[in-house]
Amino acid sequence: MLLAKVYLSFHHSVLDDTGAGEDNDSLNAAMHHLKAAANVVSGGPLSRLRASLHWVTDAHQHSHATELEAYATSMQLLDAYMSTTASVSSRHNIMKDFPSTLVVEAASCAIRSGDVYHAVELLEQGRTIIWTQMTRLRTPLDSLQNRSDHTAALMKKFRNLSSLLDKPPANYPEAAPRVYVEAEETRYRCLVKDWNRTVEEIWKIESLSCFLLPPLFSDLQDAARDGPIIVLIASKSSCHAIIIPYNQPPTSIQLPTNFGKLVRLVLTLQGAIKKDASPKKNQTALIKALRELWHDVVRPVVENLGGFTRRGSQIWWCPTSLFSFLPLHAAGEYRANGESLSQQYISSYTPSLTALTRARRSHDRSLSVSFAAIGQNRPAGASFTLGGVEPELDMVLSLLPPPPTVFSTKVTSVDATKSRALCALRDNTWLHFACHGAQKFPEPFKSAFLMRDHPLSLLDITQMDLSQHQFAFISACETAVGDPTTPDEVIHLAAGLQFAGVKSVVGTLWKVNDSTMQRLVEAFYKNLCGDSTMNPKRAARALHRAVQSLACDKDMPLDQRIVFMHIGV
Incomplete structure (x- = not known):
């Protein structure tokens, strides 16, 4: 890094009598040393990442030929550094410490270079990193089945290590001795090293050389x-x-x-x-x-x-940055x-291409659907009652096809506690939430559906496997709004449900009033299952038609007619 600074100083001066900006040898040497600094393995991921960001800044400032390579290196190092961090809240704080426009500037650089394919790859690698880290630890290894004993052992080891990494770290109180916190951090880093070594072993297996690598x-x-x-x-x-x-x-x-x-x-x-x-x-x-x-x-x-x-x-x-x-x-x-x-x-909408691909992989073709209507009209600590919750849930259930097509359950009022909601979420593959939603911008993983006793948070949802779940309608305010400080991480309740595995989700962009919600929900379910069938791939068209029916009502404010959005298949 120091050598790079020296060469940049030469480039900006007239010490070599060539004039400022004309000394390409010094500039090339500076970029060479910045690249070298980003690749010094013993420097650790954070130092290497910071070096790569300096490389990006200087290469961009001087329109150097290595600019795109610098961006690509930064994407890889950011992902590597994030993987050494135990908790999702820590990962989110890390993202706030780095340029929020890094990935879109990288893609823009690739487009200017005429490489649209690479631009898409960089976007997919550098966006939704927090979600990618989570899903990476839950990657199915079906492709490793029925192979050698060595492969089977690797599969078992990978799953065990992924399971340990996927568990939240021990949560020590602030007054706890530093030695306990450091021990937990050391334990996690050791697990990461073992996990990385196991992945490297998997890469040596024929046909699995691209396992877990950024997709092409x-x-x-x-x-x-x-x-x-x-x-x-x-x-x-x-x-x-x-x-x-x-x-x-x-x-x-x-x-x-x-x-x-x-x-x-x-x-x-x-x-x-x-x-x-x-x-x-x-x-x-x-x-x-x-x-x-x-x-x-x-x-x-x-x-x-x-x-x-x-x-x-x-x-x-698939919007990025401000478009989100x-x-x-x-x-x-x-x-x-x-x-x-x-x-x-x-x-x-889709938060990423990978999320949409994953949602398309499996489609429930079972003859019957398990549907949970979860509502809470008076959450813990609230001085208000959401009067539209009970009528909405009753209306939704009345519009569903009868058994054996749909077997439904309703969790509401005093029964709609956090634990009961989690059970309903786990045991049913179709969901309808009617409650108050809380968006927490400073700590987005604490965004939650408010239940009778405790909030059902986004973090709670991310720790569940919802890979068999087909659809969720979120009848709550601001459930598809991300954090402005990290827009490309797409951290909100609707995206969280999809990343946890739900194929198709309907959410809201801002506050919605009870009368709009009641009418939209009714029109939506009539369009979705009016022919007594249930198919999550019809959700977008059902929402589109429902919104069009509301648009005919000139008494309904425009902001209420456009508040709903569909995510997924």
């Missing part, structure tokens, strides 16, 4: 099997959309907006949502923002979608005979 574009593209995915990249360098179709090359589109304009658009939308509608329900500020969203972001994408999918079909948005806080599905002109996205396509 050819693997990621499989996520678009049922419809194109649009990845939106908001970096300070440029803003792009990448359309990823199935079995066709991706298409990159430079959007007619920039980072500063997007910041202002997000703030404008958030302010417009908080304002009450005028007596005529106009919500002028919101309409103006949605028009800008249409013209600057969504319409350029729609104009290029015709070659990949027909009108009326389902598309998936925009209601893309609601973009439109909002004037007589004006265009809008909802007229042309059915919008779904």
Whole structure:
């Protein structure tokens, strides 16, 4: 690192009589030493990561040829450093210590280099790292079955170590002696080393050399099997959309907006949502923002979608950075005979391509469905009662097909405790939550559904295996809103359910009133199971039709008509 600083000083000076900025030999030497610093294994993952970030900064500042390599190295080292950290809260704090735009700047760099494939790979490697760390410890090793005794032993060792790593570390009180905390940290680091050595042994097995490594574009593209995915990249360098179709090359589109304009658009939308509608329900500020969203972001994408999918079909948005806080599905002109996205396509979202691929892997073809309606109208410590909870749950249950198609249960009122809700969540593959949702931005894993005694937190959900679960409707406020400080980690209740294994999830972007929720839920379930069948792949279309039916009601404020979003298959 010191050598790199010296060479950069030479580059910025006239000591070698070539003039500032003309000494490429010194600049190349500086980049060489920054790269070397990032690859000194004995330096430890944190020092190496910091060195790689210096490399990124200097390579970008000088438009050096190693810039993309520097970004790729930083992605790998950030992932490695995160894997040495025991708790999800610690991982989240780590993410806040590093540039929040690192991954999108890396993807933007790849696009400028003309490599759209690598841009997608970098995004997938550098986003949702916390979720990736969790799912990595639960990776099924079915592909290792029925092989040699050595392979079977490796499989058992990997599962045992993954299980130990997946358990939360011992939670010592603040007053506990430092020696206990250090012992726990040492134990965890030893487990990580054993886990890494086991993975390296697995890599030596024929056909498993790519086990757990970041997926290639050819693997990621499989996520678009049922419809194109649009990845939106908001970096300070440029803003792009990448359309990823199935079995066709991706298409990159430079959007007619920039980072500063997007910041202002997000703030404008958030302010417009908080304002009450005028007596005529106009919500002028919101309409103006949605028009800008249409013209600057969504319409350029729609104009290029015709070659990949027909009108009326389902598309998936995978937003990054600032795009994560925009209601893309609601973009439109909002004037007589004006265009809008909802007229042309059915919008779904996915936090990552890997999450969508994983959700597509298995589909429950059983003849019967186990459905739990979980509600809490008066959570612990609340001075209010949610009057719409009981009627909503009763209505949902009345709209479901009768046994043997659906076997349903209701957990509500005094019975809806944290433990009972967890049991219902574990034992039923279809879920409907009707309760108060609490979004905790400083500590997003403490975001929770509020139950009668204790909150059912996002952290509680992440520690469950919901890989057989098909669908969840979250009838609560702000359940699909991420943390602004780490937008690309996508940490909220709706995403948490999907990463835990639920195939299809409906959530909300902001506060929703009881009357809107009641009417939307009724229209949704009538569309979803009106023919007495249950299929999670129909959730997006059912939500789309339900929202369209609400749009006909001119007395309903616009912000309430666009509050719902669908995530997953």
